[in-house]
Amino acid sequence: MTKYKKHERQEILLTRINEDPFLTDEKLADIFKVSIQTIRLDRLELSIPELRERIKNVATEEVDKIKSLSLQEVIGEIIDIDLNAQALSLFIIEEGHVFERNEIARGHFLFAQANSLCVAVINRPLALTKSAEIEFIRQAKLHDKVISKAVVNEMDNNKAAITVESKVDGRLIFKGRFVMYYSNEGDEIG
């Protein structure tokens, strides 16, 4: 239980505060068994803002994140659309979408992109997926830009058949055939 050296302590301090930004100087002084002044000097040298600033930052940052997450409601960004005919979307694979171990995208995000695109191309108050046959052909990896294309093959009064193909760098990674149910008013299915 020897005390850390300055440099050592500062490194740990950084990660500690990163993990838990809600730590006061007093608590930190307690943790490292040094005086409050030492902690303050450390923060000064590492230009770590004071507790209140840190909390404020968390509060404002996370408000932004929530906004961008509700944007993720429709997964992927629609880049071209020809209503009831075809549509294109772009989805960039980020940290949250992959298996930690190998950075391969989880299948359901690719499905979600395709599914969202089907909902979008059928622009109705109610559009639900009825069934789908899908195939994962190749892996998508972290930071890949996935371009998904949906083409409406058939449409009748309340159903549409849509095929979706997703590609990374022009290579097919996913394809699916979706049957969508839709209506113009708030009908019930099943």
Added chain:
Amino acid sequence: MTKYKKHERQEILLTRINEDPFLTDEKLADIFKVSIQTIRLDRLELSIPELRERIKNVATEEVDKIKSLSLQEVIGEIIDIDLNAQALSLFIIEEGHVFERNEIARGHFLFAQANSLCVAVINRPLALTKSAEIEFIRQAKLHDKVISKAVVNEMDNNKAAITVESKVDGRLIFKGRFVMYYSNEGDEIG
């Protein structure tokens, strides 16, 4: 531009602070053209905490949300598992999972639950979805508790066939047949 009456002012104060929790008493006093003391009395009567408390609340709330979202990495909570044989998971439909308009769950979350469950039941370093046939039988609504059951039908050296059924209150809402690819080391697919 007459001054508000007490009650009136307090109502507006409430909504104002709700909209923007980062307002100091000083700014609020300025807005309502009253003294700081009046604002403090108002907050006391309405039991609105002080600025710093409010900011802290925002920060902690949002930290919780982020945590529950990275937990969403595996969508749904696994409640029972018999490796390579079958597994059960629970997924509660929340605000972020439904269409705003009608509070019906987006299909890809139900798919994600099923897909995650398939990955979980095949407990291998690499387990990827190869293909799936799925059917959405009935809608799931906001706050529904969806129980998903995966049963492994066949397994060979590197593939498994799994059927999944999801129910709400015992009624079938989704079913799917998944083919999963897996390996014990970091092999490549395709």
Added chain:
DNA sequence: CCTCATTTAGTAGTTGGTACTAAAATCAGT
């Protein structure tokens, strides 16, 4: 005009700091 509610003023004390000065302790090298 009197009275009760409302508003404002002012003081002391709190938390979690900054900014600064200065003393004490520790360490490194000779």
Added chain:
DNA sequence: ACTGATTTTAGTACCAACTACTAAATGAGG
């Protein structure tokens, strides 16, 4: 063991944004 630099403490004054309290001023209505 001594010196000089580095590091750590100690201590003071000050700040924001309050709470908690007392007391005075200002309304508004009967």
